[in-house]
Amino acid sequence: MTRMKQASGMVALAALGFALPTVAYAQSTGFGSGAGSAMGNAGTGMGSDTASEAPSGKSDRASRRGSRGQGGKRVEVAPYIEVDQIVTAELSPGDDVLTYTQVAVGVDATIQGRNNGASASVRYQRQFGWGRKAGDGDVISGVVRGYATVVPGVTIEAGALASQVNVENGGSALAAGPLSGNGKSTVYSVYAGPSVATRVGDLDVGANYRAGFTKVEQSNASRDLQTGAAADVFDKSVVQSADVQAGFAPGTVLPVGVGVGGSFYQEDISNLDQRARDMQARAMVTVPVSRTVQVVGAIGYEDVEISSRDALRDADGAPIVGSDGRYVTDKSTPRSMAYDVSGLIWDVAVMWRPSRRTSLSAHFGRRYGSTSYGGTLAYAPSDRSQFSVAVYDNVSGFGGQVNRALDQLPDDFEVVRDPITGELRGCVASLDGGNCLSGVLGSVRSSTFRARGISANYSMKFGRMSAGIGAGYDRRKYIAAQNTILAAANGVLDENWWLAAYVGGDLGRDAGWSANVYANWVSSNDPLTGDVAGYGASASYYKMFAPRLRGTLAIGIDGAKYDTPSIDDLWTASALAGLRYTF
Template sequence: MKRLIILAGVATGVAAPAQAQRVQVTPYIEASQVVASDLNGGDVLTYSTVGAGIDATMHSRRVEVQVSYRYEHRFDYQNKLNNDHTHSGLATVRATVAPGFSIEAGGIATRTRSDIRGDVQTSNVGNFSNSAQVFSGYIGPNLATHLGPMFVNGAYRFGYTKVEAPGQTGVDPSQPRLDYYDDSTVHVATASVGVKSGTVLPVGITASGSYTRENAGQLDQRFEGKWGRGDVVLPILRGLALAGGVGYEQIKITQRDALTVGGVPVLDGAGRFRTDPNSPRRIAYDLSGVFWDAGVIWKPSRRTFFEARVGRRYGSMSYTGSLSYQAGPGSGIQIGVYDTVQTFGQQLNGQLGSLPTALASTTDPFGNEFSGCIYGTTGAATGGCMTGIFASATTSAYRGRGVTGVAVMGRGGTKIGIGGGWAKRDFIAPTGGGTAFTTNGTSDTTIYGQLFASTDVGANGSLQGSVIGSYYDSDLPGNDGIYGWGANAAYTHRFGRLGATLSTGIFGFERDGESSASAQALLGLRYGF
């Protein structure tokens, strides 16, 4: 909560010089009654919740802000709840301070899976399994200006990520134990300078560079990466161009050993590995060398953009690309293909920075609003998906490759969002360290899809529904591959400042020899001030 309040304060301070055109701030309190029935022959769990939150938006010529935050406390009747509170929220800020100079900030509070092999928590109702509270945020300035015919761009980001320790994960205790993510700080600086094709030369030329430094709390981990590259764009037809680039990079990832007794890691009070203070700094990854890529850029209109590149990076072939199409003011699609060496904190901060400032309200009474796909309200900025990132909060760095896509459709009071993707992580860690197991050389895969729809019902009602599905697989010992699924529907009716919501859903997961399913219902009242 504190981090989201800080971001909201930054937005308010920056917004002061600008004349706000649209401002809406709605604090609220709410109370709900929840019933969850285990469909595998288990108990019926009943409890009450009391929550408080705020929804705020600001859109002016110079400032765009959207903040949504909710805190919930739970009161059980049968002493079966092992999690009595949750935080859920998202904040995005874009503020123009001066021509060509802006500040961006963002933050998220939600839940992440802890162990890729463990249970799938597709709903935040009842007791959480293999789930941990996560907070993450970033802030930094942007520069975009011109020096004669040359464009000059620069940006800096400071990011912070914190993950609380989980409870039970659902992994067999006889399997190798994985460390729990703690926190990290990351600094990223980027710069580019160049000329567009047809201004000075028939071709466009760009020189760019980047520096990344991350310090993680677990085992004194450090990530340092830097690269520089040159790119050329050659137009060949109207809206079509060939592109290519070559660069040089250095990436070094190090950490210390875990403290062990007889080869077994010593744990702290939260269940994380303790760092051996006498351990040398071990190298997990040390890469330096030339990389290159080439491809095509197609932009037949202002509404359509496509880029695809193939090259060699990180010691093997690499494929990247993007597609965006704006079908109308409220409808569009965005698809991205990525390949990068990074960490959980870096990837989460990066995805936060790519989210639009205008987001669709997908209030989920069962608490999955910000842990899956997040939808924008315009065809030009459709949103993004967090599912691949929250597959597990891994402490190891990894080479992440994947495809993610989001489509939105909106007309009048009806909105539809579709998201999905595929993500693979190849883990990078030292092979030594005193323990009998290392994640180095292992990998995991996530496949996911999500559908959301909402529509107005009369002047004061709204109906929402969502369907989610996911599959997680890993070559870590103790993994059999696991499917997660769920569906829910909710109707809300507003009586002035008071709103009543009735929601029902069914959620579960399946893996070899084991399945779990739960039917859930919620009746809630919300009062907005």
């Protein structure tokens, strides 16, 4: 029987300290809030939670940071060591039963204060297989997100991610399953940068800069499980972005708010020297309609370019694939333009903020040479629950998209992990918005793309329990230059529907439980790529045997279903028994 083709690997996390930024005043994020107005805005005076807002009002995130700091500093750091015994049974297409011993070390940390805050969960684990079929492997996984105020009005913000994925033929990606890490692919991402907000008389001024790096590392085992399409799997990229805005709030120099702004975004992708560059300048007017509603109009100029080089070819004209499984770039060839759009852009946004617990922003306009729309909704009915929705539209590569999602994570969270594999499970547990990363990891093609989609999440605490659910849709239309090896990817559509949920709570003072589920449905119109769906569910129970010693029992099931007849579906069931000592 045909085994499922997995591409995988461990994941690594760049170590970041916890000195990272609170933005004293709202600004559009350096990587571009995929949910906010594409144009940006100055002088709103509302403190809305979107990229449309200006330095004149505090953002929801900044406000929450300030309120948390009022109660004094909170520092929680919990390093641990863990030993587990794991049994994995293949349910389909085979019936192998594999046994592993797993040793892990990690740290979970939260630091929250008036001028700084960060959350982190970083874990390294090593698997030792019993028998010939149970291979050894090691994994680093985790997520870090935080900020630090350098001086009033100046903050530094940073984050990092490490997560495993199974890369399928054609670049589709599913959440990593329970088998050894040698067959999976590694995703690393890190970003950092300063934000500045100040006031010169009545003039509000804000600026920020972000730099990011993302890497997908494929093991030999993961490449062997794919065809030649593995050559188009994303390798690495460097992202830089900057944004500056200046404006007067309504009622200062004029009854309406006025402002100007500019932004720059560039992603350099190593695969065939691809480059995505977006520059824009804009002028904005804010019209107060009522105490809770404002309308913002913006007009400007944008220049967007995407270019690349061709692959190096042998004497017969066939593209050469390097030792890393990816196409070798022909540095001697000139750049080929894949996308070149410049001209007038405009945007109209409506912002509604009836209370500090509710904010809505929706915008419609023209960008990237066509209609563009998006928005955000944030609703917190109480201090123990929150609901948020984001609609986005942007152009970038895989690295830029991961950096954007990481930038939107809250800085006060708990990581949701699979109790058996220790891997991240799509969303973090937090009562702030923007809690999920599942949407950006559904495809790891190297080509740049225009991404449109929606994500929503709801989280709550009730009694001694907490729960959350996230769901979304991500649509990517790829952009590649004609007369190059990437031309076949031009116009390809990848769609990813995703779902992630968790629930857990305490059972008295010395015990507790948790459960989580996830699902991804990935489809493509690429004739070389079939549709694939990934599913998983797990549950765990823990008991404290001593103040620092915890025992855990867990079970889980994971599967992948293919619409390609030649590929069998893969289902596995796993069980774990382990001990953790927290220092």
